[in-house]
Amino acid sequence: MAATFPLGRPAGIRVGAHWSVLPILALLAGFLARSPLPEAVPGRSPVVYWATGATGSVVLLASLLVHELGHALAARDRGHVVDGITLWLLGGRTEPDGGPPTPRSAIAVAIAGPVASLAAGAGFLGAGLLSSGLVAPTLTWLGWTNLALASFTLLPGAPLDGGRVLQAVVWKVTGDRRRAQAVAAHSGTVLGVVLASTGLLWLLWSGGFAGLGLVGLGWFLALYARAELAAGADGSGAPRS
Numbered sequence: 719m720a721a722t723f724p725l726g727r728p729a730g731i732r733v734g735a736h737w738s739v740l741p742i743l744a745l746l747a748g749f750l751a752r753s754p755l756p757e758a759v760p761g762r763s764p765v766v767y768w769a770t771g772a773t774g775s776v777v778l779l780a781s782l783l784v785h786e787l788g789h790a791l792a793a794r795d796r797g798h799v800v801d802g803i804t805l806w807l808l809g810g811r812t813e814p815d816g817g818p819p820t821p822r823s824a825i826a827v828a829i830a831g832p833v834a835s836l837a838a839g840a841g842f843l844g845a846g847l848l849s850s851g852l853v854a855p856t857l858t859w860l861g862w863t864n865l866a867l868a869s870f871t872l873l874p875g876a877p878l879d880g881g882r883v884l885q886a887v888v889w890k891v892t893g894d895r896r897r898a899q900a901v902a903a904h905s906g907t908v909l910g911v912v913l914a915s916t917g918l919l920w921l922l923w924s925g926g927f928a929g930l931g932l933v934g935l936g937w938f939l940a941l942y943a944r945a946e947l948a949a950g951a952d953g954s955g956a957p958r959s
């Protein structure tokens with residue numbers, strides 16, 4: 719993925735971010751500053767809400783990195799060379815060499831990201847309960863967002879992590895790696911269409927921003943799943959949410 723800027727080398731793994739994260743960070747900062755923060759703690763100046771919102775969105779980016787490091791460290795534990803992590807519009811992308819050698823190791827690598835997000839989400843919610851002022855609603859939002867991220871990425875369609883688990887299970891049952899890739903990619907296409915249609919109904923029904931987001935998410939998911947199907951990619955080096 720081109721046009722990335724470097725963010726360092728945690729645990730020796732090169733991390734960069736694609737330019738597409740910048741508008742998402744700005745949107746999230748604006749969302750936090752306009753709605754949940756003033757509702758939870760009224761009476762502060764807009765500058766304080768925006769500064770807290772910006773900090774919250776940067777911490778969210780860091781927690782996406784935690785998710786990706788989960789995948790990367792699990793892959794490295796199993797002897798893969800992990801070239802790097804790129805954070806982008808839809809989260810992250812971990813780039814290990816080749817595919818996992820067995821269904822069991824494919825499941826371990828796929829599941830490590832959502833597990834890291836679940837742990838981060840629980841940690842943020844716990845810290846939110848112990849905090850006060852604007853820090854408390856920011857941490858609570860980070861907690862629920864990480865739990866939502868973990869749940870979303872576990873949906874059973876490639877290129878999502880749940881799709882990689884499905885792929886590994888079909889691979890294990892049939893012994894046919896290519897067929898497993900096709901099943902996971904088909905499932906990702908159906909999932910994308912279902913999400914986009916749900917988002918469209920939501921948008922028509924209530925006109926909400928969330929409906930539009932769901933349409934975009936479903937559209938991208940279906941697009942990537944179709945591309946994976948067309949390429950016959952093995953999934954391991956393909957985008958991973």
Ligand SMILES: [Zn+2]
Binds near residue numbers: 832
């Ligand atoms: Zn993931």
